[in-house]
Structures are given as C-alpha cells and as structure tokens.
Amino acid sequence: MSKHLLGNESFTQDFIEVTIEVLFTMTGLDVESSGFYEIEGHSQGLDVTSCMDITGILGFSGGRRGSVLLTFKEETALKAVGGMLGMEFKEIDYYVRDGVGELVNMIAGGAKAKLQPKGLDFELSIPNTISGPAHKLSAPDSAVRTRLDFTSPAGIFFAEIYLQEAVLLPL
C-alpha cells in the first residue's frame, strides 16, 4: 500500500477533477491542472500558504482523518468569489472569506462522493478560512501531503490534501 492515500494517482485525479468542476461551475473560471506532488512534513520551503493571502480549510474525520485546503492570492480570490456572486470585490471581506470556505467545502464533498465507491470514507467538518499576507499553516512532521497546482485566468492557486494512512475498507 502507498505510504500516503494520494500516492495513488487515481485519487489525486479525483481531487483535481472536482476542483476544476467546482471552480468552473461556481465561479466561471476556466481552471487547468498544472501538476501535483507530495510534500514531506519538514519541507518548509514548500509551504503552500506562505506566499498566499487567503486559505479555506476543512477537516476530515470518521473513517479517515485529515484535511483539504484551498489557497489563493488576494486578486485571484476576489475574482473567484466575484464570479460566484456576479459582483466586484476590492478587498478580502466577509463575503470573500465565506466564498472561499464554501469552495473548499464543495471540493471536499465532491471528492468524498468520488472516493466512497472506492472504499474510502470520511466525514466533513465545517470549513474555516484564514486570511492575511504570508499566513502560514503547519502540518504534523510525519504528514505527507499532496499539493495540487492550478492555473486560471484569475491567477494561479493551490490545493493541498492530507489524509492519514488507514487500511482500505472492503468494497
């Protein structure tokens, strides 16, 4: 078995496909995947949020524990949430934070629906959003996370998935 759930490329592909679908349907942004790779716990130089302005994060519990995050530069987040509401935003406010949280919520839910038939199940928590220049999120030293890179007309953005190792459930 892979050391990390997302070492299985098909699971990574599920998260990529869901992210593209959610962003296109809700924001109108034509998003493309530009790669993915695993990050070890001590790879601080690869901390995905450290050069970003707003991050939505949602925890997994139950069958598998972990989290998924979605992180944007300010201008990308403003355009994404602006696309959701058909409005123009000038700064990160209550609605932008709420919208980014809702996007990560939909990505987590969509991925769960794709992974359930493969014997992987987890419960979703309520999403939270952190904003501010160069904010930093820490993961356990032992955590192996999978970072997904995306491009869009509104700018690049990233997702990161962390799921603790567990035995696959029988189908």
Next chain:
Amino acid sequence: MKILVVDDSAVMRKIMIKALNEGGYTDVVEAANGLEALEKSAGVDLVFTDWNMPVMDGLAFVKEFRKTTQKPIVIITTEGGKKEVLEAMKSGINDYIVKPFSANVILSKIESLLQKSGCGPD
C-alpha cells in the same frame, strides 16, 4: 409562493436568492442554520436547506419541520454520495441538489415539485 433558504454560507444564500428572484420568486426568507429556520418557517410553501451547518444541521431541521408540515423540502448539499442521499431521503426531504450547481437547477426543481403537487403548468 413563500420560499425559505437555509445555509450557513452568506454567499450561498445570496446565490440562491438571486436565482429565485430571477425566476420570479421574490417572497424569500433566509436563515443561517436549522434553528433559525424553524423560527422563520411559519407560512413557507417550500424550503431549500443546506445539510452541513452549525447549531442545527439540515437533517435535524427537516425532522423538526416535518412534525408540523409536509411542505416540500429540497436539501442542497456537498454530500452527494449514495449513502448520504439515502439518509437524506429517509429523513423526509422531497428532493436534493448536489453542490456545485447552476442557477437553473434551482428553478427546475421548483417546477418539478409544483408539477408533482398538481400545481404546475399543464
């Protein structure tokens, strides 16, 4: 027709209300969780509710709402797995929408529910 929109996300409530207004449904009340929804549910003809919410979630709200009325309820959720959909249907909802969705899905659900109730266009 009075419609109640329940979602802890202010953005999602705005998206829903905009879609309903554009479809001609302007009598809309909103609530941020199930408990607030129960307080505002008097006289509503149709409910769109999120599932995963703080304070009181969508399924708990549906169970309480069903104690007093059989008015149609559509649950809108990211929980689109087979297990979750079955659980929601057993709780007493009439239909469901999986996020992400486009605005016209909301209006087509209303039409479908009205036709089932015999109130839709011929």
